[in-house]
Amino acid sequence: ALKGGSPFQVSAALKEGRVTPTELCQKCLSLIKSTKFLNAYITVAEETALKQAEESEKRYGRGQPLGVLDGIPVAVKDNFNAAGIETTCASKMLKGYISPYNATVVQKLLDQGAVLLGKTNLDEFAMGSGSTDGIFGPVRNPWSYSRQYKEKSVPKSHSQEDEESNWVITGGSSGGSAAAVSSFTCFAALGSDTGGSTRNPAAHCGVVGLKPTYGLISRHGLIPLVNSMDVPGILTRCVDDAAVVLGTLAGHDPKDSTTIQDNFKPFDLPNLTDVSKLSIGIPKEYHAPGLSSEILSLWSKAADLFKNAGAKVIEVSLPHTRYSIVCYHVLCTAEVASNMARFDGLEYGHRSDMNKSTESMYAATRREGFNDVVRGRILSGNYFLLKQNYENYFIKAQKVRRLIANDFVKVFGSGVDILLTPTTLSDAVPYMEFIKEDNRTRSAQDDILTQAANMAGLPAINVPTGLSERGLPVGLQFIGQSFQEKQLLTVAKWFEKQVKFPMIQLEVKRHDHGAFQHQKSASFS
């Protein structure tokens, strides 16, 4: 069927009429149903999606598509506001909350004719690194059901129960979006990235995950976790697609005062052939405790790849990396405590039946509405913001944040163009193993390689690189300079071409229509 090979194929197919937007939409909706066990979607907006597809079809019929994205099915993480659709943040606090407006990024996608299939699953309020802690349950990594994984990891008995207990997590917190893209139910998805929440699940699910520079893409309508670090993230199956989506979303938004004023010009990604002028930095601190030998080896091979192609590859140092976890913890919880203060049950969302007094209503509402991860962060954050603690914790952490950001400035200032690092410490762990540790421990472990980029506001991208011994995806991360997305994506695209990451061979037995496979990679641009 249709899912194309090189970039621009699906769009071209739509343009040439080889497939219609409604066919494409229906196929994706059907696939969502067949892969329901992945639990990637919280809300599927079937009716509106089909309507949008019909409108797109009319435009193609007139020969007037809005652009490359016209008719392309996309999904959006459920912490982005989408008008008329439930926006829950996977929390009881917002269950049933129908948003009255579109986030700017959602509006931009719709303005380009994209077809919004639905809202994807996440950790509650984007707090977590597994996509396991939301009220709708955990997301399953599609690779759990791949031939590659089953051949390497599942014991020979192959019983249904074994499959059940063996499935691996997607990583988080944008696990639903990553799973949706990975399982072909959409061509691109939006996630968010505060400490790695787009890149981490991208690595575990074998897809491209782009964290843009802070201030490049509008946060208006993205329900915030940490206002000073959040960015909308882009998940696609190839780097070219990510560039196209970036081109649609980037640019100043008057509704978001933290977006840059400068005009943004969408770019075409050049096909880089000569990397001899490139200087790649390998930060030694990213050889972090707990980094699997597999990933270390892959990282090393990647560095060699660049070296052999003529690039300059040097070891660099980001000395304050080891303080980033605690620094992040203080700043993140402080902002969380502040951002969550609006959830009091008064204006919208969950309201407790407790009505003895306003205060008791607030307290009961917040206890009932938030899970303990959220409540824990609120309590920590309020502690750090107390007058007697503010100087020692919040101000101190801000200073450390500046030091972390300056590490990057120095390294880039010394002539390095791009940094190459692992994205995660290991491949995806089975869910049963993941839940043995609590959310905070997991987050602290898993964020170590991704979080500094959020502290410094820098762009970073996960590129799927290879499969682990267990047959699961492993990705590597490129970190670029502020607002140098073109350079970052150009290098990422070159690397993607070199490594030729294999396509997932998804086997879904548990379905009325029997097993099926997808054999071709699918990109839209």
Next chain:
Amino acid sequence: MAAAARGYSGVWRRAWQRAVACNARGGAVLAGKSGLAPWVPVVGLEIHAQISSNSKLFSGSQVQFAAPPNSLVSFFDASLPGTLPVLNRRCVEAAVMTGLALNCSINKKSLFDRKHYFYADLPAGYQITQQRVPIAVNGSLSYSLCIDNKMSQMVTKTVRIKQIQLEQDSGKSLHDDTRSQTLVDLNRAGVGLMEVVMEPDMCCGEEAAAAVRELQLILQTLGSSQAVMADYEIERQIEELENGGTILNETRAFDSKLGCTVPMRDKEGKQDYRFMPEPNLPPLILYDAKSLPANMNHQQVVNIDWIHERLPDLPSVKRAKLVEQYGILPEHSFTLLNEDGLTEFFENVVKQTQMKPKKVIGWILNDLLSYLKQHSLTVEESPVSSVLLADLLNLLEKKEISSTAAKQVLAELWKGEGKTPLEIVKEKKLELIQDQKELEQICQAVIDGQENEVMAIKAGNRKVLNKLIGLVQRETQGRSNPVLVKQLLEKKLSE
């Protein structure tokens, strides 16, 4: 802290005058209850002035008085998740104008912060304010007050302005105790406020009231705010100190029903607002002519010098000009500016009459104003227009009527029956007798009838002459010019 419009600060002022007396030197002494040594209270004030703007400080919803509840609430005002603040340029300009008018240094870089507390009328659970670096600092406000309530003795004082900060107003909550519920109206939530913080330089309520009044005039002249909201703090703290209590360094909420401030719910007595920088607003950068980058879009910047050049005349300047132009007394200029529209009325009358401004002012302040006050009318509502008053004063000036008659005519004009002064004069036969012969006859008649008085006058008692003048006045029913009558009598008596 919320307060209503002007009538509100009036109530506050009257209550205050009961509590404190000012002594002759212009200082303040507490009307001490227990006879202990009197002490001088030092008062600082925080004034919250609502900014005159079309839309709110961080959102596009309208600012409007008395709209139906919750009809002026944007998604941001209701704290819907995912919404972000966008700074209103007009509010910044209003604060810069106010800062310049109060001789402040304008901070070219100021910052926004979140101040956290839970309350039904604060949807986000925090207020956006300027706690670390406000927009303006270190200014001063000069005001005058009269000693011992005598208008003739005015003293100029200065209070230092610590800072001016921009911040959001909260919504309104109304407690319905009968139904155990609270009704929340968010129309006012997010409206821009300028908080003007005065140093504790004032000694008493009188000074505070005068300073606040001058501030109100300045804000109205600038157009940056229409009403000044006065805090009840000063009265409460004085009463507390009088009763031997100590002042807790706390913030209090204003309870509009009780008409006083109440402590905010906090067991320790101190509220920790957990201040944090507002991460969604970059630092506010202001420019002046020197620092303005060459190719900057003018829509995107606020230029302090540009605003400075366009400041209107402040009240102190206006008053000086009135004194110079019209030859009135300084205290007259204060009264003129204190009443909405009175200066304009005065100037209109002056334009339309030959009477000297120095004389006109008496009619304005003594007659017109006292009548308006008695009937609780504003200048705008006056049944006597400037045209009518000017006509009347012209009659007086041309000596067609006496000043007593003029007052009678004015009393008639108040009725607002649409008659002109001339019509009333004719109706009531108030014209001065112009016929000299007639007057002479009447004078003679009086002289003839008062033998004893005449003898007394001739003997040297000049005061008795006034009795004769009075009698002539009575005979003429007030229609004789007393100056002329005196001349005629004297002439006759000397013959």
